Amino acid sequence: DGGITQSPKYLFRKEGQNVTLSCEQNLNHDAMYWYRQDPGQGLRLIYYSQIVNDFQKGDIAEGYSVSREKKESFPLTVTSAQKNPTAFYLCASSPSGSTTDTQYFGPGTRLTVL
Amino acid sequence: AQSVTQLGSHVSVSEGALVLLRCNYSSSVPPYLFWYVQYPNQGLQLLLKYTTGATLVKGINGFEAEFKKSETSFHLTKPSAHMSDAAEYFCAVRAQGAQKLVFGQGTRLTINP
Numbered sequence: 481d482g483g484i485t486q487s488p489k490y491l492f493r494k495e496g497q498n499v500t501l502s503c504e505q506n507l508n509h510d511a512m513y514w515y516r517q518d519p520g521q522g523l524r525l526i527y528y529s530q531i532v533n534d535f536q537k538g539d540i541a542e543g544y545s546v547s548r549e550k551k552e553s554f555p556l557t558v559t560s561a562q563k564n565p566t567a568f569y570l571c572a573s574s575p576s577g578s579t580t581d582t583q584y585f586g587p588g589t590r591l592t593v594l
Numbered sequence: 595a596q597s598v599t600q601l602g603s604h605v606s607v608s609e610g611a612l613v614l615l616r617c618n619y620s621s622s623v624p625p626y627l628f629w630y631v632q633y634p635n636q637g638l639q640l641l642l643k644y645t646t647g648a649t650l651v652k653g654i655n656g657f658e659a660e661f662k663k664s665e666t667s668f669h670l671t672k673p674s675a676h677m678s679d680a681a682e683y684f685c686a687v688r689a690q691g692a693q694k695l696v697f698g699q700g701t702r703l704t705i706n707p
Contacts, residue, residue, distance in 0.1 A: 579692060
């Protein structure tokens with residue numbers, strides 16, 4: 481069964497701690513994306529990667545970091561520098577990053593900072 | 595720069611009534627347009643997209659949208675609402691040659707029995 485998995489579904493973190501969100505896809509897609517969703521604000525792009533070992537900042541990259549060591553994996557680290565990290569995080573992938581490509585989304589991880 | 599405006603953060607219709615969710619975009623070059631649906635605590639699922647060709651696009655679950663260049667709009671419609679259509683709907687735009695998909699703020703659709 482092809483798709484995108486994100487883990488964990490719910491994550492709680494204390495202030496000052498880094499936390500890593502997992503995103504794995506078995507669709508053989510080249511491009512992967514991380515979005516943040518806040519109520520009433522739609523989705524905002526954090527980072528994206530069009531190829532292994534390369535990634536680009538999105539609109540709100542500050543306080544986040546990513547890696548793309550394998551085609552199927554694109555983990556996101558929320559660092560202590562992120563001032564307001566409580567949000568719903570969505571990972572997506574697309575076949576090639578072409579402008580006509582559909583982006584396919586994972587089920588999301590809800591991060592809460594205590 | 596691209597932007598997307600969804601008119602109405604909440605829309606409520608009766609079961610069986612017409613659903614109309616509005617989306618207007620701004621883009622300096624011809625855009626590609628998408629509608630996604632999100633059920634509570636889930637990811638987004640593509641309903642339909644316009645890239646080239648016929649301006650009336652049919653999607654899943656009986657939804658369709660029409661690209662109107664003169665009005666810079668891509669409104670989503672469904673002739674008869676069903677209770678299972680209750681969800682949040684996002685319009686998104688991507689300009690030719692652009693890397694980013696830009697999302698609107700979403701419209702929450704409520705269906706009244």
